[in-house]
Amino acid sequence: MQVHGTPEPVPGDFSQPSHTTISKGLNIVTRTQPAFMDGNLDRLSGHRSEPGWFSEKLNAPGTRVAVFTADKLMVHSGPKGGGGIDWRSNRDLPALMEGTEPVFLGVDGDGINHFAAQAADNELVPADGMVALDLRSVALQGLIDSADLGLAAQARALLHWHVRHRFCSNCGAATRQDDAGYKRVCDTCSGEHFPRTDPVAIVAITRGQSMLLGRSARFASGMYSTLAGFVEPGETAEDAARREVFEESGIRVGDVRYIMSQPWPFPANLMLGMAGEAISEEITLDPDELDDARWFSFDEIIAMDQGNHPEGLQLPPDISIAHHLIRQILDL
Amino acid sequence: MQVHGTPEPVPGDFSQPSHTTISKGLNIVTRTQPAFMDGNLDRLSGHRSEPGWFSEKLNAPGTRVAVFTADKLMVHSGPKGGGGIDWRSNRDLPALMEGTEPVFLGVDGDGINHFAAQAADNELVPADGMVALDLRSVALQGLIDSADLGLAAQARALLHWHVRHRFCSNCGAATRQDDAGYKRVCDTCSGEHFPRTDPVAIVAITRGQSMLLGRSARFASGMYSTLAGFVEPGETAEDAARREVFEESGIRVGDVRYIMSQPWPFPANLMLGMAGEAISEEITLDPDELDDARWFSFDEIIAMDQGNHPEGLQLPPDISIAHHLIRQILDL
Numbered sequence: 001m002q003v004h005g006t007p008e009p010v011p012g013d014f015s016q017p018s019h020t021t022i023s024k025g026l027n028i029v030t031r032t033q034p035a036f037m038d039g040n041l042d043r044l045s046g047h048r049s050e051p052g053w054f055s056e057k058l059n060a061p062g063t064r065v066a067v068f069t070a071d072k073l074m075v076h077s078g079p080k081g082g083g084g085i086d087w088r089s090n091r092d093l094p095a096l097m098e099g100t101e102p103v104f105l106g107v108d109g110d111g112i113n114h115f116a117a118q119a120a121d122n123e124l125v126p127a128d129g130m131v132a133l134d135l136r137s138v139a140l141q142g143l144i145d146s147a148d149l150g151l152a153a154q155a156r157a158l159l160h161w162h163v164r165h166r167f168c169s170n171c172g173a174a175t176r177q178d179d180a181g182y183k184r185v186c187d188t189c190s191g192e193h194f195p196r197t198d199p200v201a202i203v204a205i206t207r208g209q210s211m212l213l214g215r216s217a218r219f220a221s222g223m224y225s226t227l228a229g230f231v232e233p234g235e236t237a238e239d240a241a242r243r244e245v246f247e248e249s250g251i252r253v254g255d256v257r258y259i260m261s262q263p264w265p266f267p268a269n270l271m272l273g274m275a276g277e278a279i280s281e282e283i284t285l286d287p288d289e290l291d292d293a294r295w296f297s298f299d300e301i302i303a304m305d306q307g308n309h310p311e312g313l314q315l316p317p318d319i320s321i322a323h324h325l326i327r328q329i330l331d332l
Numbered sequence: 333m334q335v336h337g338t339p340e341p342v343p344g345d346f347s348q349p350s351h352t353t354i355s356k357g358l359n360i361v362t363r364t365q366p367a368f369m370d371g372n373l374d375r376l377s378g379h380r381s382e383p384g385w386f387s388e389k390l391n392a393p394g395t396r397v398a399v400f401t402a403d404k405l406m407v408h409s410g411p412k413g414g415g416g417i418d419w420r421s422n423r424d425l426p427a428l429m430e431g432t433e434p435v436f437l438g439v440d441g442d443g444i445n446h447f448a449a450q451a452a453d454n455e456l457v458p459a460d461g462m463v464a465l466d467l468r469s470v471a472l473q474g475l476i477d478s479a480d481l482g483l484a485a486q487a488r489a490l491l492h493w494h495v496r497h498r499f500c501s502n503c504g505a506a507t508r509q510d511d512a513g514y515k516r517v518c519d520t521c522s523g524e525h526f527p528r529t530d531p532v533a534i535v536a537i538t539r540g541q542s543m544l545l546g547r548s549a550r551f552a553s554g555m556y557s558t559l560a561g562f563v564e565p566g567e568t569a570e571d572a573a574r575r576e577v578f579e580e581s582g583i584r585v586g587d588v589r590y591i592m593s594q595p596w597p598f599p600a601n602l603m604l605g606m607a608g609e610a611i612s613e614e615i616t617l618d619p620d621e622l623d624d625a626r627w628f629s630f631d632e633i634i635a636m637d638q639g640n641h642p643e644g645l646q647l648p649p650d651i652s653i654a655h656h657l658i659r660q661i662l663d664l
Contacts, residue, residue, distance in 0.1 A: 036566065037568055037571075039566065039567065039571065043564065043575065045564070045575070045579060046579045046618055046620065046621070150566060151566070152566075153565075153566035154564070154565050154566025154567070155566070156566075157565030157566050158565045158566075161565070164501060164502050164523075165501040165502070166501070166502070166504075167499060167500060167501050167502065167503060167504035168499060168501070168504075169496060169497040169498070169499050169500070169501045169525075170496050170497070170498070170499065171499060172498075172499035172500075172504040172505065172506065173504065174504070182564070191496075193501075194530075194562070195564070195565050196528060196530075197530065197531055197562075197563055197564070197565055198526075198528075198529065199529055199531045199602050230526070230529075231529055231602055232375065232377065232486070232514070232527070232529070233485075233486050233489030233490045233493070233527050233529055233595070233597075233600055234368065234371065234482060234483070234484075234485040234486025234487070234488075234489050234490075234595045234597060235371065235486070235595055235602075236369055236592075236593045236594060236595060236602075237593040237602065237604070238592075238593065239369075239371065243375065243377070247377060247378045258590040258593075260568075260570075261568045261569040261570065261590075261604075262568060263565070263566045263567055263568060265565075265566060268565055270531050270563055270567075270568075270569065272569070272593075272604075286378055288378065289378070
């Protein structure tokens, strides 16, 4: 599992939830699909490059702005699970921002435009009843609804990209935002730069009635998950799955079948979830990647899913695609 | 269909084959799968960051280097279809390169290390019997075998990334290559940068016994293909397919089913090939994106595939994932 730049977590890493826990581990929602997959805004991507369009939308009546400070989203802390995004008016923007521009997310069914903005790092003090919280914690605690999680993922991926791409990778000059946040332009070399989305192969490997799961040293204690890694240049998603599993566990994989994809905004991954069939059994661990990997019987996995595994081992939480891949393969 | 930086072609664009045509349009191979999908090298990605590993591999006896000049690969022009990569010895490297480092591709079953190198733009004169050719033409003309096409795609995507990422997007300082070509490091801000792979949703839309195909003004005359576009931040591959089809053609799409993925090295896309079911029929063209889009009966598509469509319309060539998506859905 290749790590794309510290301090970003790796795919499937659930070890570092925020220290701000609002609802004390209470799993408020039960998810029938991974988090961050829903988005009900029209992105209007065919219009974003039209002259004047961006400021017209930004200044339209009713425009709402979600605000991030560092990688944390401002949300209502509310009474248990009350939550919701702390939407700001476009009139609040000048006071919130420093050196960055808002990005367009989309328009809802009522014609309300949604934007996101990055406040200067750690200088934003949450208003009363609000809290700045990382998206993993927001999702785990069920603080905002599924559609808002989708647009929060979109916002986080875009804003992180802007923060890390203020300069031109081609010539080193400063760049400026364009296309409502979906492009950066270098006026020195005329280079155009587009948001990054990094495809990740994540795969549940079975052999008969057993499944291969592993854990990295970064995982929460007792948690085992499916193996994953970034798709490399010149590689199919299926071959990336085979390569990663072999490198991390020594297991050879034959057939690979795609199941579903999920945006995973830490910072901007596209998880490509698959099922694969092992054609070998003996595990050879790569200690740089994994702390442990084991074959689990389906019965053990059912116990993990139900929270009564004899060793107290657990599956990843249901915000992750790994959770749903595992359950889907076992038809749970 | 969003274009990622001129002058790179867009997904599914076959309008600009090289002016150097060796085998005069002869389609030498018939492909049972899209080009660029095979790779038979072990990438050894768990080892690439070990100290001293890169130069040990580069200097090992028998090491072979594929050479690019601009976006063109040096290949044997050979007698018809003879072809093959113009592999150079590692001893040739100093004379070939300027300001870039070679990148590691992988090791073959005989233990031979394979690298690729980018020669200074347009300064490399092909040796007798060699020619510098873009990968689309190399693939269309069947000049190198399927496994070599796979590593050529890997090489092209990686080298293009290095050429366009000599500076740190975070602070603007010069960066240096690390991890045998799979990372760039900024010594000024300690930023780490990884190769880009841009996921593209490409989808064959059907309604009953008809399929939606479109053409951009950039396409070769008479060619129609499946619609495609880049997956955006915070979006599933399936939703990206639905969004692109609606934006370009006005057609609403319901169920979407993944079929296969393909690396498409122009410059570094991962094509996610899908089939989708339309839930509307009336086409509203986005003239900025498409020149035309139509519903084709399956009979018409069979005629296009067999080269006897009454209007002379054609499917994309068999190096493309579009070609195979279309044929697979019709069970051809």
